[in-house]
Amino acid sequence: MPTIFSKIIDGDIPADVVWDDAECLAFRDINPAAPTHILVIPKKPLVNLADARDDDAALLGHLLRVAAQVAAQEGLKDYRVVTNNGAGAGQSVFHLHLHVIGGRALGWPPG
């Protein structure tokens, strides 16, 4: 079953894209949890972090680098990068994504 994110990658549904390269895409979250809330996703359809294998190590590193570059692009100095792995951890879209959240004070631990 294609997820909403694979439809965004395929251009079948629109997104506010802030980064697009051969390996990944970043776009604004439709229901932002903070003034800046961007999702960084691989174009490869990994379900979540647990679905990644050793072969995906470079891709995972690239996603983190893009998260930092997108945060810098947005003018964020302090921000959070998080991924929800599994429904019990809050995952609702089953295509790996990093949330880049910033623009307000962020409490810890998250709820």
Ligand code: AMP
């Ligand atoms: P998670 O709950 O960790 O799986 O995060 C999924 C995120 O995707 C949520 O923050 C949603 O608001 C966001 N989302 C769902 N559909 C879209 C969409 N079409 N465009 C942008 N963000 C979306």
